[in-house]
Amino acid sequence: MVNYAPPELDRTFSALSDPTRRRILTQLLQGKRSISELAKPHRMSLPAVMKHLDVLSDAGLIARKKTGRTVVCTLQAKPLQNTVDWLLQYRRFWEERFDRLDAYLAHVQQGESDS
Amino acid sequence: MVNYAPPELDRTFSALSDPTRRRILTQLLQGKRSISELAKPHRMSLPAVMKHLDVLSDAGLIARKKTGRTVVCTLQAKPLQNTVDWLLQYRRFWEERFDRLDAYLAHVQQGESDS
DNA sequence: GCTATAGTTCACCATATGGTTAACTATGCG
DNA sequence: CGCATAGTTAACCATATGGTGAACTATAGC
Numbered sequence: 001m002v003n004y005a006p007p008e009l010d011r012t013f014s015a016l017s018d019p020t021r022r023r024i025l026t027q028l029l030q031g032k033r034s035i036s037e038l039a040k041p042h043r044m045s046l047p048a049v050m051k052h053l054d055v056l057s058d059a060g061l062i063a064r065k066k067t068g069r070t071v072v073c074t075l076q077a078k079p080l081q082n083t084v085d086w087l088l089q090y091r092r093f094w095e096e097r098f099d100r101l102d103a104y105l106a107h108v109q110q111g112e113s114d115s
Numbered sequence: 116m117v118n119y120a121p122p123e124l125d126r127t128f129s130a131l132s133d134p135t136r137r138r139i140l141t142q143l144l145q146g147k148r149s150i151s152e153l154a155k156p157h158r159m160s161l162p163a164v165m166k167h168l169d170v171l172s173d174a175g176l177i178a179r180k181k182t183g184r185t186v187v188c189t190l191q192a193k194p195l196q197n198t199v200d201w202l203l204q205y206r207r208f209w210e211e212r213f214d215r216l217d218a219y220l221a222h223v224q225q226g227e228s229d230s
Numbered sequence: 231g232c233t234a235t236a237g238t239t240c241a242c243c244a245t246a247t248g249g250t251t252a253a254c255t256a257t258g259c260g
Numbered sequence: 261c262g263c264a265t266a267g268t269t270a271a272c273c274a275t276a277t278g279g280t281g282a283a284c285t286a287t288a289g290c
Binding site: 009010013014016017018019022025026029075076077078080081083084086087088089090091093094095 | 124129137141144192193196198199201202204206208209210
């Protein structure tokens with residue numbers, strides 16, 4: 001039922017393995033951003049950031065929409081859901097019971113006001 | 116509170132990005148295995164599997180214990196927990212509500228008899 | 231039309247990754 | 261001892277990855 005063979009998980013986990021790309025996703029967590037806005041905080045050239053965005057696009061983690069001369073990127077989190085599904089197979093190995101996840105959900109349930 | 120800067124997440128996600136390594140973890144989900152037992156199902160040389168095991172060790176995802184001439188590997192899932200913590204930041208982007216996780220936990224709560 | 235800004239593409243480079251084969255060490259056992 | 265089994269190490273190879281600078285296209289605006 002979980003299974004999740006290679007093709008898609010490969011790209012997702014691989015995309016997430018780079019700190020620059022994780023940081024880009026974190027930037028997008030706060031809303032849509034243009035490419036140059038995304039690039040600004042990173043101490044590397046624009047083409048380098050472009051390559052990271054390509055990797056994120058290939059993994060289906062971002063979408064780009066061109067408006068005028070600027071390209072706006074948005075987060076696409078469905079692939080992340082698949083990785084969580086896969087990872088949760090191992091839950092019982094990191095905790096006898098799932099206290100932490102329980103606590104997390106309790107915390108979340110009473111804090112839906114943001115967004 | 117979540118943050119999780121680079122160093123450890125890099126290695127964990129990178130280790131998970133290879134299908135052979137994910138399959139090894141899946142093998143270990145069913146209990147401890149020797150290196151040659153782990154290697155058998157994979158269509159590659161033993162040294163190749165050894166390299167994958169090195170990557171998994173460096174990421175803290177497996178532990179090895181030598182007994183006699185055989186080395187037994189066991190799953191170490193704490194790093195996986197960290198990746199889940201990081202990924203759950205994005206939960207609200209893949210679902211308006213967290214129905215799926217809810218359902219998962221409900222399912223799990225009444226099925227603790229295995230292991 | 232000219233120029234500045236936004237993004238893209240290309241050629242290049244160093245290093246990492248994932249595999250191989252061959253040769254080695256270490257333990258079990260008849 | 262002698263040999264088989266378990267695992268390790270080393271040298272090598274092809275390709276992927278993450279970065280660079282230079283040159284290009286496309287839109288905005290005076």
